[in-house]
Amino acid sequence: MNSSFLDPISSSEGFWLQYGDACRRRGQLEVAEQAYLQALQSEAESWQAWYRLGLLRADLLRFDEAIENLLQAHRLQPDHVDILYQLGKSCHDAFCLDDAVHWYRQALSRAPEHIDSWFALAKTLDYLNQPQAARDCCRQVIALAAANPDRLDRWRINAELCLKLLDAADGTSAHPGDNPPVDRNLIPRDLTQPALRTWELLAQLHRQPKSRYVVPGAQDWDGEIRPHSELVVIAKNGLGDVIQILRFLPDLLSHGQPCLLWLPVHKGIKRLIKAVSGSLRVIESDEAGPERADFYVPHLDLPLSSRFASQSLSRVPYLFPHAGPEHALPGSRPKVGIVWACRQGLTRSKHWSYRQRSPGLAPFVTLIRKHPEMDFYSLQVGPDAHQLAQFPDLALTDLSPRIQDLYDTACLIQQLDLVISVDTAVAHLAGALGKPLWLLLPSGCDPRWGQANSTPWYPTARLFRQQTLLDWEAVFNTMGCADRSLRSLPDMRSMDTMGCADRSLRSLPDMRSMDEDED
Helix, strand or coil, X not given: CCHHHCCCCCCCHHHHHHHHHHHHHCCCHHHHHHHHHHHHHHCCCCHHHHHXXXXXXXXCCCHHHHHHHHHHHHHHCCCXXXXXXXXXXXXXXXXXXXXXXXXXXXXXHHCCCCHHHHHHHHHHHHHCCCHHHHHHHHHHHHHHHHCCHXXXXXXXXXXXXXXXXXXXXXXXXXXXXXXXCCCCCCCCCCCCCHHHHHHHHHHHHHCCCCCCCCCCCCEECCCCCCCCCCEEEECCCCHHHHHHHHHHHHHHHHCCCCEEEECCCCCCCHHHHHCCCCCCEEECCCCCCCCCCCEEEEHHHHHHHCCCHHHHHCCCCCCCCCCCHHHCCCCCCCEEEEECCCCCCCCHHHHHHHHHHCCCCHHHHHHHHHCCCCXXXXXXXXXXXXXXXXXXXXXXXXXXXXXXXXXXXXXXHCCCCEEEEECXXXXXXXXXXXXXXXXXXXXXXXXXXXXXXXCCCXXXXXXXXXXXXXXXXXXXXXXXXCHHHHHCHHHHHHHHHHHHHHHHHHCHHHHHHHHHHHC
């Protein structure tokens, strides 16, 4: 846009601020950025222009620039609470957590009732391994919300759930009155397993009051089996969640409950889901949604509503793909698959998750070179698969050209002896297939993984945990201490082969009887 043709009024600071705001609302972020810069040309000391520019650049994931812009706004308006709060958010998203704590506390020193800062501070302190301080912040949120329940009740519920998750994480329990009961929209049928109790908290934390994915005529499912009424399971979270809850469907199907799995934001995984049960109907995002149904349940609520939850939890493996010749991996040496990054995202929360969970390929190099007696395979797909080009001499075979969907990945994992993965869908695949899994978890990981080095969700998994955010070196050092387990893979394979042979030998009389019957 050429501003030389604009009159002095239209090229004023106020005009450019309004124009930038309008462009930002329409999603034209680059145009909005230029508008805010024009506002600063009109008035270099405009704190509003610096503030808006900082917010915009944070949305564009350019956090260093965002912090610089917000600091300029802070210089001009040192007591503005929203500026201080946004400085905290940008520092948090840039993984400068100590700085984030500083700015949140600055905001609260000016406005002790600023509930957003209390809640953000609680989450940041949790990442810094300060659970008691995080609890104190959650209690402040609850107290503030109690003073204005109509407007702030959602904050209260979230803070209470976070308190419960903090207690579940370190094995403590809140004192009476510290952690009041959480309002629930459902009554769980079976929460005897600690893993399911934690899942209940996560389901409540992520449950949305309204959803744009509606099944016409469907009622909330109450957990009863109705052979003549179809149940629609709506799964709209990440692929890992979808894979994790698939275990709960076979028991429903075997007891006569017809099920339809609706994936309104996913496609290309129908082949994988059919590996759970051929009788399960599936609708993906590129298909029309269900026209009607009798009952529906969000996938996060499925484990809480099913009366078979405990027995379904122990159902591993529960994926049974049929690998073809195109999935065969040559040789008889132990085979190890690795994944070093989760999926990248364009939003602030997904960017944080990617940075938090993805160590990259470099930390794996020493491990791979230390074991020339093994064959290592990359299961990494997407942009991060290109990191292989940085290590041209590394003995790591790239399988991404053979992976078209998660079904291909599952078939390839079947050929492996071990999968080493970050917290992403491939880790859930390996666990669902019952394959040995080394799962690399960041500090402040999803509470579903508990605090132990094992998980009831996937009994074949061994969990390696960060103690300090982004410190992957310590995690790989811990894996190095588990080197004996890795070296025992050849023996484990031999034992497994012998076990398979033994089962074949034991079945010979039955096979002979079958042959005789056919004759």
